[in-house]
Amino acid sequence: MNPKQVAAEKAVEFVEDGMIVGLGTGSTAFWATQKIAQRISEGLTIRAVASSASTEALAGQLGIPLVPFSGIDHIDITIDGADEVDDQLNLIKGGGGALLREKILARNSSRFYVVVDETKRVHRLGRFPLPVEIVPFASNLTIHRLQELNCEPVVRMVQGSPFITDNGNLIVDCSFKEILNPVELQQQINLIPGVVENGLFVGMPTAVVVGYGDGTIQILEPQNRSGHS
Ligand SMILES: O=C[C@H](O)[C@H](O)[C@H](O)COP(=O)(O)O
Numbered sequence: 001m002n003p004k005q006v007a008a009e010k011a012v013e014f015v016e017d018g019m020i021v022g023l024g025t026g027s028t029a030f031w032a033t034q035k036i037a038q039r040i041s042e043g044l045t046i047r048a049v050a051s052s053a054s055t056e057a058l059a060g061q062l063g064i065p066l067v068p069f070s071g072i073d074h075i076d077i078t079i080d081g082a083d084e085v086d087d088q089l090n091l092i093k094g095g096g097g098a099l100l101r102e103k104i105l106a107r108n109s110s111r112f113y114v115v116v117d118e119t120k121r122v123h124r125l126g127r128f129p130l131p132v133e134i135v136p137f138a139s140n141l142t143i144h145r146l147q148e149l150n151c152e153p154v155v156r157m158v159q160g161s162p163f164i165t166d167n168g169n170l171i172v173d174c175s176f177k178e179i180l181n182p183v184e185l186q187q188q189i190n191l192i193p194g195v196v197e198n199g200l201f202v203g204m205p206t207a208v209v210v211g212y213g214d215g216t217i218q219i220l221e222p223q224n225r226s227g228h229s
Contacts, residue, residue, distance in 0.1 A: 003117035007211030008032040011079045011113040022105035024080025025052040025098035028115050032079040037062035052098040053166045078109040083128045090182050094131030094199030097165050111206040129173035131199040142194030151176045
């Protein structure tokens with residue numbers, strides 16, 4: 001069985017009637033959105049907020065009732081993927097460019113479930129280049145300041161043109177190789193004028209659901225690393 005699907009479907013078990021649900025972005029969150037649609041067809045009543053235009057389109061096709069960010073004052077549960085998960089359950093996100101809306105959802109959610117396959121687990125963050133969303137008009141200046149933090153920044157390109165986020169910004173992928181202090185780094189990055197947000201999610205998950213190729217899952221909680229079943 002697909003480990004991403006296994007993890008995502010487990011997390012959807014935590015969705016209950018009446019909830020406002022944050023829908024993540026990417027190939028793992030995709031399975032959560034599919035499962036939520038299935039549960040709606042079986043009688044579940046929820047409203048959802050999408051973390052990207054692509055997820056909004058998917059949810060719309062699947063008949064999931066959507067509300068805009070402006071129409072809610074809290075989110076009960078968000079289910080989303082990640083590019084890396086470290087031993088403290090800190091994350092790198094933004095491989096799909098959706099990190100800003102994803103972080104707003106996660107920060108405003110009572111519960112934030114992260115769904116990954118086992119390949120996303122690392123001892124320390126940094127193998128995956130850290131996505132940073134920046135405003136386009138001063139990008140060269142902002143990129144110089146990012147370089148001063150000892151990373152190699154590369155503007156993300158798609159088919160020869162800069163990737164543009166749903167918010168009209170650029171993504172700079174910053175290779176740090178190894179991130180020793182994610183708390184400090186996220187603050188340093190976000191203090192640079194021109195940076196909109198970075199893909200470090202520090203201390204945010206309620207739990208991380210890890211799916212394995214043999215169909216088993218492991219639920220990792222911030223202080224309790226048990227539960228392989
Ligand atoms: O911007 C995209 C998101 O942060 C994704 O959740 C992340 O990149 C993981 O995506 P996937 O599940 O496709 O590996």
